[in-house]
Amino acid sequence: MPSDPAAAGAPRPALRVATTAPDSLRQRIVARDERALAELIDLASPWLLGVTTGVLRDREEAEEVVYDVFRTAWERIEDVEPDPRGMMPWLLRVARNRAIDRLRRRNRRQRTAEEARAFGALGEDRVGAVEPNEAAHPGWHVHTQVHGALAALPDDQRAAVQLAYFHGLTHAEIADRLAIPIGTVKTRIFRGIEKLRGALAPLKDWVA
């Protein structure tokens, strides 16, 4: 299971969410500053809900996952190795993994496939246009760069990556969904992820 790896990037200039900043959210939360927790909830909720809702397709379940993520952050963040990019990478990874775990604990494959089909072909909704006022969210510039990296993938790779990464489907489910062999699914995901790695690795900062 993906864990909480140590950060490998060099520290960036002082950012509010950067662990190197004197007033970093992480340090304040470790110090049990409840206002920092409130700030973190305001900052991260839209993105964590976006990830978990995309996987679970159920607003209430998605909220339950995010509640648990914040509780874990509050109770155990001191056990997580600091990341110079701040807490968001860890929060996003934990939220997505827990959403997928939850998805796989329940037997709703059929429903998910039907909802995904109804929601839009090949998961295009996950990189689709959004309301302009959402640009006010902190981190929006990172979203637009990720959006650009996904859009730059060949259509077949993007479809496979989106169904896996943003909808939580397995190779077999994706093969069934796209009516292609499992080996082809694996190849598309491998190539798509490698391309995304090259495009996203230079991104370091959550806050512009």
Place this chain on the structure above:
Amino acid sequence: MTAQHDWFLEHLPAFVARSLDAEEEAQFADHLARCPECRDAVAALEHDLAWLPLGAPPTTPRPGFRRLAFERALGVRRLPRWTTWVPVGLAAALLISVTYAFSLRQELAQVQDTLATRTDQLVALQRADRIVQANFAMDSLPGEIVIFADTATHHWNVVVRGLPSGAKGVKYTFWFVTDKGTRRSVEVPATPSRVASFSVGMPWEDGKMMDVKGAGLSAEPMDSQGDTPKGQVLALLSM
């Protein structure tokens, strides 16, 4: 290097993407526990893909979400029991009566949202550690604006009384006064009862919560945009 090890290296992206089936994923996790090379490779890939989840568009939290997230993270009831049960009891009673009156699911969902908002507001009133009030006049009618500030959660509950609902060509607008100038907040609805209430969080800019010095209320022209008030300023409050 073994063929088995090569299989794990080839499936690193699938493991990080979580597209392996349950059996493969368990095998992979077991291998990671014994293979430092693959552990490092997974960590490096996760590091490089750290922002990929942001490919999903943000979802605006529903009313009540922030309060619940805050309370559940703390894992304790932060209010005396009676102050918790009074709003819950009121909400439950109202929910039951509304459910009885409206059986359609969509209507019920709307009421639940309203209840969550009202509960939020009630809790905000109880928690407010600062209350600021100002009087104003609109069309010669007296009015007032009251801000109940909860500095713990950085949310304000605002009540405005006395806004005429029939004013033509204007929209009532609530503003933040920050150390970097004014920032447009929300449009204040003018209701027949001439009472409006709403909750707002503090404004953010460049990833930081802004330093809010005060607030204002104005009657803006309908085409007013941006962060500079253009209409009649009705009230200014210093926090």
